[in-house]
Amino acid sequence: MSDPSPLRRTPLHAVHVEMGARMVPFAGWDMPVQYSGIVEEHKAVRQSVGVFDISHMGQFIVSGRGAEAFLNRVLTNNIATLQPGQGQYTLLLNAHGGVIDDLIAYRTSEREFFLVVNASRIDADWEHLESQLTKDDDVMMANASDFTAGLAIQGPKAREVAAAVFGNHDSFPAHNTILVTMTDTGPMWLCGTGYTGEEGFEFFMPAETAEAWFRKIVDAVKAAGGMACGLGARDTLRLEMGYPLNGNDLSETRTPLQAGLGFFVALDKGGFTGREVLVEQKTAALPDKLAAFRMTGTTPPPRPHYPVAVNGQVVGEVCSGTQSPSLGAGIGMAYLPVDAAKIGNMIEIEIRGRRFPAEVVKKPFYRKPAV
Amino acid sequence: MSNVPDNLRYRESHEWIDPMQNPAPVGITDHAQAELTDVVFVDPPKVGTQVSAGQQVCVIESVKAASDIYAPVSGEIAEVNEALSNDPGLLNRDPFLGGWIFKIKPSNIAEADALMNADAYRKHIG
Structure with missing residues (x-):
């Protein structure tokens, strides 16, 4: 009944199959829902450590003299408060205040930002951002999603895994910060974020280098008593924290205030898309x-x-x-x-x-x- | 390699029945429990219900999904496994013995002959 367009595969697809993962469609991608079992993988993340393939997620690089002003005009949180190396959870709204996507925005330098967006919304986000851009903005946007892979390492032993894989120098990003470094195989973006409520980091890299990194990290995760985890555990872990999933809990017909995300909306920063609706909801009442x-x-x-x-x-x-x-x-x-x-x-x-x-x-x- | 006991009969939808017992216990196979993983809830049928072969009679739930369980033969639900209400994981740990779901008093035990034997089921799950 739905569009039979083929499912997309991450650079780790063959490795997942080799590891015995059960593959299921998610947001247009053929993704591992579990390797051994959702409950076992869930508990590994709560008690030791797990690694997730998050290569389906999207990455945009927004740069230029006008990048800060442009992003503050389209996103809800105040991006001007970020120093280079810092990131924040924020939302992209339509003109009615509805949520197009929730994302993490990092400032990688004074005039450059790294955005991590949901897999299901890469195209919608990109089209919306392009539609909001004018030639006077002095902004360049690049969509790195197709050639960037990602891994999430989550759990109380995530530091142990980072030390085993990257060495013991200061390569573990603090919460909501980003470290951009160069390795033998290309750049890596190490982000102090996650979707599980545990300590950990998300690690983005060139797609063609992902398999070697993944194998190395799976070995380190196993040595620390953990395991590779699928989207099933990712969903139970995020829901235990009350984190919303776009498409389930967020939609273009409800505002971040209705979703309980007012903390990530800076109404006092100046104009941004959807602000009028939020101000009205704040002064009148929320429908739900x-x-x-x-x-x-x-x-x-x-x-x-x-x-x-x-x-x-x-x-x-x-x-x-x-x-x-x-x-x-x-x-x-x-x-x-x-x-x-x-x-x-x-x-x-x-x-x-x-x-x-x-x-x-x-x-x-x-x-x-x-x- | 999953366990497929020779003395049982099997449906394509992965239920087993022991036709040598009356009432006959019904459960899901080792293969099915491994596919489902982590059964967290069993919604049992009501004792005394009349069911026909192939009818959906109850639901078992894993973390990820709810799965329908079908009657392998026609008859009356004679008993349900109360142990599963407190310990649904029994279905994963011991699918062919302690993890039986309900017992059925067959109205026509010959229906069991139409079900797969162990060899056919082994081929079915490949």
Whole structure:
């Protein structure tokens, strides 16, 4: 029923197959959903370390005298606050304040920025950015997505892996920072970010060098007691932290304020696309709000598109939902009327025609146990 | 290489039944549990329900997906495995014994002859 266009493959596709991964379509790519099992891989990241292929993600380089002003006009966070080497989570909005994409923007030098965007939105983001660019902006944009691969190394032992692979010099990026260095095989961008809630880094490199790096990192990860992890574990890990997934929890019809991402919106920085809608929502009221919920008792896991009921009436559907491997309970997120989205409020999730109780809870679902 | 006991019969959708017992236990194969990984919830059928061969009777859920379980033969659901409600992982650890899902009182046990034997199922999962 859908467009049968062939799935794209990352430079590591053959290695995943060789390692016994189960491959599934994700955002137009044929990606490993798991190697050994989602729960085992999830626990490896929480307890030791895991490595993920994130080569499907997109990378844009935006440079020039006008780069800072241009990006501040199209992104929600204030990019002017970044020093070279620093990065921030930010959002790209349409004129109605809806989310085109959520991304990380790094300042790599005074006049150059490195953006990491979602795989499913590379084309939409690029078209939107180009449409916003005028010839007076003095900005150059390059889309490096097709020839750049990426790996995410995540978990309490990520530092051990970095030391084993890169040596013990200061090559571990602090949270939300970027290190751009040259290796024997080309440039590498080391970013202190992740999508799991654990310490770690994301590492981007020329696509043709990815396999050698991946094999080396898998060996180091295994030596540290961890394993290669697929998108299944990536999804349960991010959802335990309450991190949104674009396409599930974010869309072009809802604003970052509705998604609970107001912290990443700098309304006071000056004009940017979608700002008027956000200001209006801030002064009037939000139509609905993304709430985190946890199933009470033993229930089937909540999954995307299951109906959500408040006071017996269906008011929407589950955006993201899964069985939390760390908590052993069903967790999820759904847009609810603002008064129903209060912490502690009881709602119901409809699963195969039956309704099961759930409680609206504070994010994150999972907190690291105190050591 | 997954385990395929010789004494059982198999559906293409990876359920097994032990036709030598009455009521006959039904579960999913070692191959199926390995494909699903990490069963986290079993939504059992109701005892006393009449089902026909090939009818969807219950659902098992892994972290990633919900999977339908089909009746290998027609009959009445005689018993469900209560142990799975507290320990759905039993289905992964012991798919052919402790991990049975329900028992069915067959209305026509000859239907089991139409199911695959162990050799045919081994070929089926290649």
